[in-house]
Amino acid sequence: MPDIDSAAKELSSELTKSKADYSEARFEENQTSQIAYRGKVLESIGRSSASGGNVRALVKGGWGFTSFNELDKLPARVATAVEQAKATGSGKFKLAAVEPVKDNVPSGIGTDPVTIPLVEKKKLLDEYNEIIWCIPGIKTSNIGYGDSRKKVVFVNSEGSFITQERADVTIRLTAIAAKDSEVQQVGLSMGSRGDFKAITKLHKQVKVMAQNAVNLLEAPQAKAGEYTVVLDPILAGVFVHEAFGHLSESDFVYENEKLRELMKLGKQFGVEDLNIIDSASDPPGLRGSFKYDDEGVRAVKTYLIREGKLVGRLHSRETAAKMKEKPTGNARAMNYRFPPIVRMTNTYIEPRKMSFNDIIADIKEGIYAKNWYGGTTAMEMFTFSAGEAYMIRNGKIAEAVRPIMLTGNVFETLMSIDAIGSDLDMNEGGGCGKGGQMPLPVSNGSPHIRIRKCQVGGK
Amino acid sequence: MEEILARAKKSVQDAEVYQVSSEETSVRFEANKLKQLQTSQSTSVALRVVKNGRTGYATTTGTADSARMVNDAIETAEFGQEAKFTLPGKEQYPRVDIYDPAVEKVTIKEMVGLGEKMVAAVTKSTPGIMCEGGVSRGMITVRLMNSRGGFAEFKKSFFSMGIEGTVVTGSDMLFVGESDSSCRPLTDAKKIIDTVLLQLERAKNQAKVTTRKMPVVFTPDGVAGALILPLLSAFNGKTVLEGASPLAQKLGQKAFDVNFSLVDDPTVDYRPGSRPCDDEGVPSQRTPLIEKGIVKNFLYDLQTAALAGKKSTGSGNRGRGTLPSPAASALVITPGKTTFDAMIKDIKEGLVVEQLMGAEQGNILGGDFSGNVLLGYKIENGKLVGRVKDTIVSGNVYKILKEIAAIGSETRWVSGFCQTPPFYCKGLSVSSKG
Numbered sequence: 095m096p097d098i099d100s101a102a103k104e105l106s107s108e109l110t111k112s113k114a115d116y117s118e119a120r121f122e123e124n125q126t127s128q129i130a131y132r133g134k135v136l137e138s139i140g141r142s143s144a145s146g147g148n149v150r151a152l153v154k155g156g157w158g159f160t161s162f163n164e165l166d167k168l169p170a171r172v173a174t175a176v177e178q179a180k181a182t183g184s185g186k187f188k189l190a191a192v193e194p195v196k197d198n199v200p201s202g203i204g205t206d207p208v209t210i211p212l213v214e215k216k217k218l219l220d221e222y223n224e225i226i227w228c229i230p231g232i233k234t235s236n237i238g239y240g241d242s243r244k245k246v247v248f249v250n251s252e253g254s255f256i257t258q259e260r261a262d263v264t265i266r267l268t269a270i271a272a273k274d275s276e277v278q279q280v281g282l283s284m285g286s287r288g289d290f291k292a293i294t295k296l297h298k299q300v301k302v303m304a305q306n307a308v309n310l311l312e313a314p315q316a317k318a319g320e321y322t323v324v325l326d327p328i329l330a331g332v333f334v335h336e337a338f339g340h341l342s343e344s345d346f347v348y349e350n351e352k353l354r355e356l357m358k359l360g361k362q363f364g365v366e367d368l369n370i371i372d373s374a375s376d377p378p379g380l381r382g383s384f385k386y387d388d389e390g391v392r393a394v395k396t397y398l399i400r401e402g403k404l405v406g407r408l409h410s411r412e413t414a415a416k417m418k419e420k421p422t423g424n425a426r427a428m429n430y431r432f433p434p435i436v437r438m439t440n441t442y443i444e445p446r447k448m449s450f451n452d453i454i455a456d457i458k459e460g461i462y463a464k465n466w467y468g469g470t471t472a473m474e475m476f477t478f479s480a481g482e483a484y485m486i487r488n489g490k491i492a493e494a495v496r497p498i499m500l501t502g503n504v505f506e507t508l509m510s511i512d513a514i515g516s517d518l519d520m521n522e523g524g525g526c527g528k529g530g531q532m533p534l535p536v537s538n539g540s541p542h543i544r545i546r547k548c549q550v551g552g553k
Numbered sequence: 554m555e556e557i558l559a560r561a562k563k564s565v566q567d568a569e570v571y572q573v574s575s576e577e578t579s580v581r582f583e584a585n586k587l588k589q590l591q592t593s594q595s596t597s598v599a600l601r602v603v604k605n606g607r608t609g610y611a612t613t614t615g616t617a618d619s620a621r622m623v624n625d626a627i628e629t630a631e632f633g634q635e636a637k638f639t640l641p642g643k644e645q646y647p648r649v650d651i652y653d654p655a656v657e658k659v660t661i662k663e664m665v666g667l668g669e670k671m672v673a674a675v676t677k678s679t680p681g682i683m684c685e686g687g688v689s690r691g692m693i694t695v696r697l698m699n700s701r702g703g704f705a706e707f708k709k710s711f712f713s714m715g716i717e718g719t720v721v722t723g724s725d726m727l728f729v730g731e732s733d734s735s736c737r738p739l740t741d742a743k744k745i746i747d748t749v750l751l752q753l754e755r756a757k758n759q760a761k762v763t764t765r766k767m768p769v770v771f772t773p774d775g776v777a778g779a780l781i782l783p784l785l786s787a788f789n790g791k792t793v794l795e796g797a798s799p800l801a802q803k804l805g806q807k808a809f810d811v812n813f814s815l816v817d818d819p820t821v822d823y824r825p826g827s828r829p830c831d832d833e834g835v836p837s838q839r840t841p842l843i844e845k846g847i848v849k850n851f852l853y854d855l856q857t858a859a860l861a862g863k864k865s866t867g868s869g870n871r872g873r874g875t876l877p878s879p880a881a882s883a884l885v886i887t888p889g890k891t892t893f894d895a896m897i898k899d900i901k902e903g904l905v906v907e908q909l910m911g912a913e914q915g916n917i918l919g920g921d922f923s924g925n926v927l928l929g930y931k932i933e934n935g936k937l938v939g940r941v942k943d944t945i946v947s948g949n950v951y952k953i954l955k956e957i958a959a960i961g962s963e964t965r966w967v968s969g970f971c972q973t974p975p976f977y978c979k980g981l982s983v984s985s986k987g
Binding site for chain 1: 587
């Protein structure tokens with residue numbers, strides 16, 4: 095069977111001949127290694143490799159998509175995708191125009207993380223696990239490590255031919271403390287765009303994490319209700335991603351008149367100090383960074399909210415055309431098995447001037463919520479869970495409370511952000527899920543922010 | 554496969570090759586219109602070896618290079634977990650019907666027709682609703698062979714369809730939806746349509762609840778989403794072995810309401826989670842987890858069972874190529890005697906919860922959950938009066954399931970993995986904004 099480069103070359107000319115309005119093919123090969131600890135035991139360690147490709151075709155606004163990992167009979171795959179598109183399409187439609195690109199983008203990392211000997215990775219994880227287990231009260235721990243390297247070749251009927259390589263490293267550690275029938279856990283997630291060294295100096299953080307899990311056993315639960323809540327950069331980053339970011343993905347909006355009305359550009363969404371950005375291009379080298387998206391569109395820095403007003407959104411070529419806006423290079427696919435859909439990249443709240451002490455200074459009774467445990471959104475409604483929480487009393491951080499769940503209406507909550515700190519920090523430990531494609535490497539971040547009247551779940 | 558096994562056998566004590574091939578065709582609707590047709594073909598191979606008493610593994614999707622796979626697996630075996638298990642030899646498997654050749658014969662046109670029917674019925678009932686949905690069919694072939702002569706091979710067909718609707722009014726959004734799946738073709742969209750129309754009808758008005766403790770009726774979706782999830786980790790043999798399961802010390806003891814019985818049964822015909830053997834070649838069996846409130850069994854794969862001094866319950870699951878891990882395949886809850894309507898009639902002020910958002914984010918191990926009601930209705934003096942919004946329901950499943958006010962008589966499959974009736978529970982924390 096051919097390798098992915100020759101498969102892409104073969105299809106490059108085949109696509110220009112196809113009868114579809116537009117067609118593209120994407121080939122991918124990757125290698126990964128994974129290590130998982132459950133408790134003190136190294137539970138699994140393994141290596142995997144994958145290769146495959148897909149063809150996507152557009153006819154009269156309808157899409158056909160076929161994925162495969164047998165790289166022969168390629169012209170027949172094109173024919174299948176075109177037939178499917180023909181059976182789907184019925185209208186008139188043109189994608190937003192972009193210049194065809196020929197480019198080769200190397201991964202930009204020094205050492206491929208997959209090739210680092212397993213013994214070295216295992217040594218590091220052993221050190222972290224040792225630290226967790228040294229804390230009295232710890233019942234068990236979980237560690238998951240993974241790295242990958244991948245090469246993607248993209249060709250389309252307009253003459254683009256783009257080869258991009260990237261690497262990825264992630265680690266998630268969880269410390270679980272138990273006493274009587276009480277169980278509490280605290281986690282730590284980190285990642286990098288292929289730089290293994292970025293996760294080798296977490297010893298201090300791991301110790302604090304394990305200690306926090308034990309402390310939670312004694313912590314009371316906050317009373318449910320409305321509070322002034324201060325979010326740390328990690329949790330604020332999750333908030334901006336989950337609650338607002340997903341609403342900026344145009345595929346949610348473009349065919350729905352009412353949502354278009356709700357997300358009308360120029361509308362006031364927050365205070366004047368509020369700027370929200372999604373950018374795969376700048377800063378570079380984050381987990382959500384790339385030069386071209388999976389439709390071969392060059393990535394740009396997109397302001398979603400500027401001075402509190404909605405000014406932009408994230409597009410694929412299709413949504414940009416339908417909304418008569420410019421493509422932003424946000425069409426991403428998790429791997430060759432999926433068509434690209436509109437996704438975030440690196441999403442963050444721009445830092446302003448306030449210090450953390452000023453942010454909490456005038457709060458009589460509030461909650462300082464840190465770290466994240468999870469988050470989901472259903473359009474206007476969001477829920478996200480903090481990994482740690484503390485009461486704020488009379489302008490000072492006070493006792494620890496059980497991890498809380500925050501929930502609310504995104505529009506009201508954005509309006510209620512009334513203080514934005516200066517300490518932007520990007521969290522690279524997350525993965526985003528949408529349309530069955532999970533986890534896609536993204537990063538998100540923020541400085542500390544303060545939200546008035548935020549609803550907190552509890553007793 | 555045979556080549557990989559033969560090559561591995563030359564340098565290791567034990568080896569097992571597991572291969573999954575799948576083909577899937579789906580039609581996808583967006584914004585009330587047919588949007589995309591999709592096909593996918595995929596094959597993946599996993600190799601597990603035992604060398605010097607330790608486990609190693611490697612997987613490949615796509616072109617399998619057998620020499621490289623064997624080398625990768627042997628490299629990882631150096632650090633792998635000590636292998637306590639013995640791979641099964643040739644086994645007798647129960648007959649479980651999970652393949653229906655009719656699935657492959659359903660035409661794209663028929664699939665599009667089912668989708669159009671669902672969209673048409675829902676949009677007709679509620680002008681302005683935006684529907685997404687789809688119909689999929691496919692086939693999976695599983696082959697497994699090991700160095701002890703164990704061999705399994707089976708085909709499974711699957712068919713699923715579903716629809717989700719969103720109604721936007723000002724900045725208010727309502728979500729409804731329903732799906733169904735089977736190993737046989739689904740030919741009738743009526744069941745799904747009726748459920749969605751009922752949801753829309755019940756959500757027509759909005760209602761306010763007070764912040765206090767009150768009874769909650771969980772519909773089958775609500776039970777599966779909010780109550781069953783924490784139990785899945787508690788009954789996992791691994792969690793039990795580590796002592797992290799709140800049920801670890803409760804085997805043989807009463808920990809739940811006397812009317813609550815739960816069984817994991819992968820031998821039910823034509824359920825997507827069913828199979829004749831697990832992913833390690835251990836025969837499928839019916840495993841009672843809770844019988845009349847008493848904790849009966851935990852779920853084990855080979856390795857976890859060996860470590861715990863138990864027998865595998867045929868619950869070894871291995872996603873695509875990962876090492877096996879215990880997991881439930883098809884959960885069945887014994888229905889009770891109370892109808893859903895009788896539950897509602899019994900309640901002065903309370904809630905019906907269909908979907909709880911964020912329920913899975915809490916302290917799952919400890920059984921705490923807390924979620925925003927994505928779709929739920931208020932009960933007032935024995936009647937459903939409208940949809941609730943900005944409302945959080947929280948509780949602890951172990952406390953809630955210790956005394957269940959009533960278990961429903963009408964049972965149904967949710968997401969293909971759990972068959973459950975509604976549950977009527979008392980004293981949940983409800984907190985509402987405004």
